Amino acid sequence: MLDQSEHYMIKVTISNYEVIISPITYTKHLNWADAVLYCNFVEIDGLNDWYMPSRAELNVLCLNNDFFQHHRGIYWSQSEEYRSYPDDYNMAWVQSFPDGYQRLSYKDFDYWVRPIRKLIL
Numbered sequence: 001m002l003d004q005s006e007h008y009m010i011k012v013t014i015s016n017y018e019v020i021i022s023p024i025t026y027t028k029h030l031n032w033a034d035a036v037l038y039c040n041f042v043e044i045d046g047l048n049d050w051y052m053p054s055r056a057e058l059n060v061l062c063l064n065n066d067f068f069q070h071h072r073g074i075y076w077s078q079s080e081e082y083r084s085y086p087d088d089y090n091m092a093w094v095q096s097f098p099d100g101y102q103r104l105s106y107k108d109f110d111y112w113v114r115p116i117r118k119l120i121l
Helices: 032-041 055-063
Strands: 002-004 010-014 017-021 073-083 089-097 102-106 116-120
Touching: 017 055, 032 073, 055 073, 055 089, 055 102, 073 102
Parallel strands: none
Antiparallel strands: 002 010, 010 017, 017 116, 073 089, 089 102
C-alpha cells in the first residue's frame, strides 16, 4: 500500500518491512555498476542509507504503481544472475514500469535507477 510520507517520498509496505522510494530518479541512464555506486553513495535529505532495490522489491513497487505510473521506463535491480551458456556473462534483472515486465539484461546496458531505504516495522 502506498502512503505519502511527511516529505515528498513514498512509503511502500513489503512483507515485514517498509521501504521509502527516493523522490529522485537519476537524470540519465546508467550501466549496472554505476547504478549500484550511485545508490550506495547518494545522499538525499541528509540520509545516506539508500540502496538499489532487489528484483522482488521492484516487482512490489510495480504492483503498487501509483507512484511509478508517471515514471515509465526500465529500472535496474540489484539482483544478479550468472549464465555460463553459451558464453560466460553476468547479468542483472530489470523491471519495466508500469507494465510489470521483468527480464535479465547485460550489465553494460544503460537503464534508470531509483534508490530505496528500508524501514523495519
